[in-house]
Amino acid sequence: MSEPRGPALPRRTVRQRFTILYAVLFLLSGLGLLTLTNLLAGAGSTVPVPGQTSPVPRPGLAHVQERVHQLEAQLSEVHAVQSRQLLVGSVIALVVMAAISFPLGRAVAGRVLRPLRTITVATRRISAENLHERLAVPGPADEVKDLADTVDGLLERLEASFAAQRRFVANASHELRTPLTTMRASLDVAVAKPGPVPAQTLALADRLRTELDRVDSLLEGFLDLARAQHGELHDRVPVAFGTLVSESLAARATDIAERELTVEAHIQDTAWTRGSPPLLSRLVNNVIDNAVVHNRHGGSIRLTTGTTTATGTSTTTTTSTRTMTGDGTGNGSVRLVVETDGPVLDPAQVARLAEPFRRLVADRTGSETGAGLGLSIVAAVVSAHDGVLALHARPEGGLRVTVSLPSAPAPEGGAG
Template sequence: MRNPRRLALPGRTVRLRFTALYGVLFLLSGVGLLAVTNLVALGSSRSTVPAENAQLRQPTLAAAQEQIGLLQTRLSEIHAVQSRQLLVGSAVALAVMAVVSVVLGRVVAGRVLRPLRTITTATRRISADNLHERLAVPGPADEVKDLADTIDGLLERLESSFAAQRRFVANASHELRTPLATMRASLDVAVAKPEPVPAQTIALADRIRTELDQVDRLLEGFLMLARTQHGALSDRATISLGRVVSAALDARAADITAGSLTVHDGDVHDGAWTRGSRTLLSRMVDNVIDNAVVHNHDGGWIRVATTSDGGTARLVVETGGHVLDQEQLSRLAQPFQRLGADRTGSGSGSGLGLSIVAAVATAHGGDLDLRARPEGGLRVAVSLPLADARAGVSA
């Protein structure tokens, strides 16, 4: 069981601890200074003799004794008044010193921690898309400089690792296309021989060709995912999500008709504009539409809408079907995650479609939201930064 006392103290930061430490040190210094001042003042007040003593010339014994008693009384009263004034002044000075100590402690702690805050801010700004940036903290060779240089070295190693990963994925995907093309050509040659080919051979060739097409799509998905996650955004333009969605629906008209699907696209309009890579954004929309068409049932429906709200352009695609588990849906944005054939009766797909959608959205400063509809089916919402339609070339 976790300690509730520790949970109740989330504000115990390093700056707060430094503030308390410096404040206590300043306060103790003030207390010591006031104590020394009080001791010196009290000692000097005791050694002070009123001037009236010097005016006594040849007094009688009784008069002298009476005068001495009066002087002692006055001296005691003056000493008591001075003590009270000194105590009040010391209390006020101590209160002022307490406030000043806290303020000075906080200022000093802030200046001490300023380089660390700078390092923290710069480190948060660096992500997988800009690993080439470095902290490059100036200053003398002290502990803060050593920490910054250590983080820069770590970023350099991470950049090299990411670059090696990109090269491996790209090279492997490219090299695998050659044997796939060779296998496909060998199948075509074997089936195209003049002598009669057994029906079993033709059926086997068709099945192998289907699997080769699936592997080819998988390699294409690898390349697209690697380019989206770690590549630079090329062919940037200002694009209308509505026009891209309309083009994607027109390209899949045959599949929509074959599945007897009803498409509700009345809310698709040209008001939702965003800026980014035309190729990647088109692929993102294609994957969302493909997901709605492939993972659907005969006679089902698809509702598509593009909206703009504040500074956000949004694409929303909904489908009907079985009631889905929201916890499982949250994993679909990861590569090779699928709900299985019990989702809509279709188990096809490489498991990269929605992960590519999520990667493209993130690369453009947006996000992907997957929601299970309470009455059954899936709601896919892609949010992207809104752009001005006059800012660039439309799509």
Template sequence: MGKLRSGTVGRRFTMLYAAGFLGSGTVLLTLTYLMSGSRVTVAAPEQPPAVPPGPAAAEQRIRDLETQLADVHGQQDHQLLAGSLVALVVMVGVSLLLGRLLAGRVLRPLRLITAATRRISAENLHQRLAVTGPADEVKELADTVDGLLERLEASFVAQRRFVGNASHELRTPLATMRASLDVAVAKPEPAAQTVALAGRLRTELDRVDHLLDGFLVLARAQHGTLADRTPVPLGRPAREALTARAADIAAKRLTVHDEIRTDTWTRGSPALLSRMVENLLDNAIVHNQEGGWIRISTDHDTAGARLVLTTGGHVLDQERVDRLTQPFERLGADRTGPEGSCGLGLSIVAAIVTAHGGRLTLLARPEGGLCVTAALPSAAGPEAGKAAR
């Protein structure tokens, strides 16, 4: 039987049952004490003392017997009271023990339901509690939870099916539009207006395609399953992202402080973790000032692995920074609509971090700029696994 934690229903049940047993025992002992009116017979001495005959002697004898009887009654009451107190103390311990046993027995099905519910997540919604037993309140509760899990499973399946279908159905018209533009521009001596219109439409199609890709990644991170979990060194996607964006960093004359470590490992989807780092770095580049700086670092400790990306810049409002993880939320007019931005970057980052069991923290630096920390569960790298073997 598991322990009954302080402040739980089990503790309240224990006290309730104990109070009931103790109250019943107290009433029983009180009634026994009040109703104890048994007569005590005093045996005459074997050799009664010699007294002179007469009425005075008889009266003296009667008074002696009454005194002796009163002493015996007093001694009996004292012994009964002492025994009652001892019995009451014993009843306290017995009441607490019985109360604990009964509370544990009553709450055992609820603890089993709680443990089974905690084991069920988005990845195994097909599991059910399937509690057997009489049709009582506990069985009704378990059946209700099973019904809720069934509805959640149907909702998740429908959402995943939508994500899969949308990736094909929505990209098909975009590809058709691109092909039509290419055909129009490829004609002999196309009109200048046609070429200009095609260029603008391609830009808008790129934005729509980028927005669609962001929606799909966000939906996968929030409602999909991470079937490709594997140990991932956080330093690898960080360096790859820096290398891929070297031209953008140079164009804005940004100084990069590289504090990436190679021994920082986590466990998750390599594709989603790469997307997380790319979005953070893109956000740091696009919303940085000319000639600014970026500090990117990875480290780990007993709490887990961390990716920290810090930028300088203007002083930001922390309340507005806290809302940046919401879709399409931006800071100020200077962050409305930079080329290629769809307002989902940090939303995707937050969803990816949450899907990996981590935590994303956005902190407005008092001296200006932003510090973003992605804290993830740590994992042992291949070298550690070989050493353990």
């Protein structure tokens, strides 16, 4: 499990950076203007008054000269008062400019970034199911227009790529199954010929059938994985999730008995979700198959299903994991928790189990029937249904798999 991290620092957006930049530039311009004004005003006060350079007053003009000095003193005092008033006014103007510059800069930054926000919202809205949509941003041929056109070109290439993948999956489903069917028929014909069949031929036929079953299972896994990853969920209907779990456990009763496993199940039959029944059935089967096959002989399986309300209150006793908010209706989530026994696993390797063909140590993946696609298919199906898959290595050994899917109301007359 990941170690707890400290509180995340607030993310500084481009709009905040532009706001600070505009405000600082506005303040520096105002400060420079006010400084130049004060310097010019101060320079004007140093001009000498005519007649001050006369060292010796004329006779009879003493009274006039004294009056001139008084006027000069009064003028200097008035000029000093005006300078102080100009300085105070400049400081007040600078404070007012500082108060105005930030909201003004924020408004200007928002106006400049508005096309980018439009592009971001439109890009987030486009997914694998509507790649045919385009941004089609109007306006002059500037940098923003170039960015929008580049994103449109990328979406066009992605649409072509997804379409090619879908065609490949559809063709592979038919082309690869045909030779498998032919090979099985040829084996049956060869074994069913009249006359005694050598024991080596029968053994070889059985082995070939086993290998063909593995190839068929691998092909089916590829097709399910591709379908889930492409999000082709056009058949979303209410599904009784608890019923799927009960049916999957019943179908594997023989395998569970052969491995002498102890199953402790708490299944809530009223848990409903909405999605593709085949894919959800494959999800449940893969999770339970993983618990049966990759368990120690004589081990145990603890299985719990239930619903979690939008406030996080669970109706059954389950292990702690991250839950979904739901499907937007406030119904919360449906959860499946499966715990198995086994050796202590490396959490770093467990976190990568949802990748295709990812396996752990040989004592856990010693079965020759697995292809390493089980949990990767589970992860793809969960993601296609807007859910959450959590894999945790249990401290006492084994694995805990938690699946959370948006819950849905049960249809009328559809008791679990």
